[in-house]
Amino acid sequence: MRKLILYLLLSFILSYGSYSVTILMIPNIIYKVFHYKIVNNQNVKDNELKHFDIPNDQSRDVVMPNPDFLYSTSFYDLSNGDLNLKGKMPDSTYWSVSFYKPNTVNWFVKNDNEFIDNNLDMKITLSNSDQENSIVSPLKKGFMIIRILVEKKDSKSIDYYKALQKSITLN
Amino acid sequence: MKNLSQNKILIPVVTLLSILLGIYIAVTKINSSTQNSELSIKNGNWTVNPNMDLKDNYQRAYIARIGVFALDEKEALYFLASKDSDGQILSSDFDYQIIGKPPKGRYWSYTLYGKDYFLVKNDHNIHAINKENFDINKPIIISSKRTEVNWLPSGNEKEFHITLRIYNPEKDVYENLESIKLPEIKRIEL
Numbered sequence: 252m253r254k255l256i257l258y259l260l261l262s263f264i265l266s267y268g269s270y271s272v273t274i275l276m277i278p279n280i281i282y283k284v285f286h287y288k289i290v291n292n293q294n295v296k297d298n299e300l301k302h303f304d305i306p307n308d309q310s311r312d313v314v315m316p317n318p319d320f321l322y323s324t325s326f327y328d329l330s331n332g333d334l335n336l337k338g339k340m341p342d343s344t345y346w347s348v349s350f351y352k353p354n355t356v357n358w359f360v361k362n363d364n365e366f367i368d369n370n371l372d373m374k375i376t377l378s379n380s381d382q383e384n385s386i387v388s389p390l391k392k393g394f395m396i397i398r399i400l401v402e403k404k405d406s407k408s409i410d411y412y413k414a415l416q417k418s419i420t421l422n
Numbered sequence: 423m424k425n426l427s428q429n430k431i432l433i434p435v436v437t438l439l440s441i442l443l444g445i446y447i448a449v450t451k452i453n454s455s456t457q458n459s460e461l462s463i464k465n466g467n468w469t470v471n472p473n474m475d476l477k478d479n480y481q482r483a484y485i486a487r488i489g490v491f492a493l494d495e496k497e498a499l500y501f502l503a504s505k506d507s508d509g510q511i512l513s514s515d516f517d518y519q520i521i522g523k524p525p526k527g528r529y530w531s532y533t534l535y536g537k538d539y540f541l542v543k544n545d546h547n548i549h550a551i552n553k554e555n556f557d558i559n560k561p562i563i564i565s566s567k568r569t570e571v572n573w574l575p576s577g578n579e580k581e582f583h584i585t586l587r588i589y590n591p592e593k594d595v596y597e598n599l600e601s602i603k604l605p606e607i608k609r610i611e612l
Contacts, residue, residue, distance in 0.1 A: 258432070262440040269444030275479045277452060278486035285490070307547060314539035315489050315500075315585060318549035319531055345529055345589055349493060355486045360497045362590070396491055400529065400589075402554035 278355040282394070286326055288312055297328045297392075300421045305401060305409065321416050323397040330391055333376040338397075338419030341412060342369040345400040350375075350386070352393055359386055371397075371419065452483050463599045467509065467607060468501040468586070470599050488539060495596045499527070501586040507606040512564075512584065514576035517612045520562040520584075522605035525595040527588035529553050532562065534574050537581045544575035565612055 289312070295301040302323045306316035316322075327334055340346050340363065347362035348371065363369070374385040375395075397419060401412050462469035471485055472495035485492060489500055505511055506518060524530040531552035534542040541549045551562050557571040564574045564584070576582055584607065588595065595602055 258436050261433075262436055262443075265437055265440035266444040266447070269441040270448045271444075271479075273445045273448035274452070274483050277448070277483035278490075281486045281490055306541060306549075308541040308543040308549070311540060313490055314487075315533075315535055316541065317531070317587065318533060318541060319552055347493075347497065349491075349497075351491055354482065355490050356482065357492065357494055360493055362497065364590070394491070402552065404555070 279353055282351075282353050282355050285313060286394075289324070289326065295325075297326045298334060298421060300325045300419060302413075302416050302419070304413075305404075317398075319400055319402070321399040321401055321412055323399075323416055323419055325395050325421055326392070327375060327388075327395055327421070328392050329375065329377050329388060333374055334421055336371060336373040336375065336395075336397075336419070336421050338371040339415055340366075340369045340371050340419075341399060341415055344402055344412075345398075347398050348373065348395065349398070350388065350393055350395050352390055358389055358393075448483075452480075452487050462502075465501075465600055465602065465604050467503045467505045467507055468604050469503075470499055470501045472499065472596060472599060495591070497590065499525075499588045499591050499596060499599075501588075501604065503584045503586075503607055504581070505607075506609050508609065510609065512576075512582050512607070514566045514579045514582065516609050517563065517565040517567070519608050519610045520564070520605050521608055522603065524586055524605060525588055525602050526592045527595060528590035529587075530589070531587050532574060533585045533587070534564065534576060534579075535583045535585060536577075536579045537583075539583070542575065542577045542579050542582055544577045546575055548573065548575055550574075563610075563612070564607075567612060569612070 289295050289301065293301055300323050303321065305321055306318050310316050336348070345363060347360055349357055349360040351357050372384050374380070374382060375388055376385050377388055377391065379387055399412050399416055401409060462471050492500060503512065512518070520532065529552070531550045533550040536542050551572055551574055560571045562572040562574065563569045564576050566576050566578065
């Protein structure tokens with residue numbers, strides 16, 4: 252009887268422990284899976300920008316994609332120094348730059364209304380900087396998304412926004 | 423001697439099964455939460471998860487599962503409905519009309535997602551109705567059958583979700599998520 256109670260107690264502690272660790276790790280696992288898919292299926296390295304087309308029903312990289320957006324993404328790594336994000340952005344539609352930790356928490360977002368003009372010029376760094384365009388990443392590694400709203404889906408509008416999207420660079 | 427040998431087998435087995443049980447419960451709980459989460463703010467048939475600082479591990483896991491890489495509530499709100507205004511599961515077997523205006527913000531859109539949270543498959547490549555492509559004089563219709571305007575195809579999804587996104591919502595919206603007036607999703611006969 253004593254042994255049975257001991258086993259039940261051990262089982263409860265281990266189950267609860269693995270439950271808690273799994274809950275804690277689910278966002279990191281989802282992030283890792285996404286990273287793996289992008290690196291292997293899309294052949295994109297860290298610190299490289301991937302410009303995605305407007306999502307459709309074949310898009311399977313991330314759940315709940317917004318079919319009104321052009322997405323550009325990058326898994327960034329500041330191990331080898333700061334990164335500069337530059338580009339010419341639209342001047343009459345919503346666009347934003349957002350950053351995420353490897354546990355998928357969004358730690359920074361800035362949209363077109365918060366930029367002075369449609370020139371995207373940001374430095375991503377690990378150390379505090381007085382430069383107005385710098386943002387300090389809490390971790391060496393993370394993920395960034397640039398969203399451009401494509402309000403009208405005619406081919407002229409899409410081509411225009413795609414050309415702007417392709418002007419974005421990360422170095 | 424026999425007891426010792428039994429323990430040698432039993433302890434690793436109990437350990438392994440207990441760990442697997444914990445993992446199974448965690449994954450099942452997060453997956454079932456996507457249908458009916460106690461973590462979400464409820465407003466009619468809509469739910470919304472605005473707390474993107476996400477200090478709670480369980481909530482963070484839940485958000486990562488249903489809407490990874492979402493934005494914080496001042497940037498965007500994501501209202502999710504899996505049931506119509508009468509509490510019935512949304513299905514392509516029926517037609518629906520969205521009645522009422524979306525909350526105020528810079529930009530809004532309605533998007534249909536399947537049970538797997540990916541865009542609903544349809545031959546017309548129509549996945550969203552938004553502030554710009556919406557005809558204000560006509561109702562928004564969700565149906566597997568084509569309608570003239572403001573049509574959101576439900577394809578062949580026996581269960582689907584509608585997401586109402588509000589980008590840069592007004593302060594009054596994200597501070598009153600439980601009480602703001604949200605559109606109704608009414609089952610109709612076309």
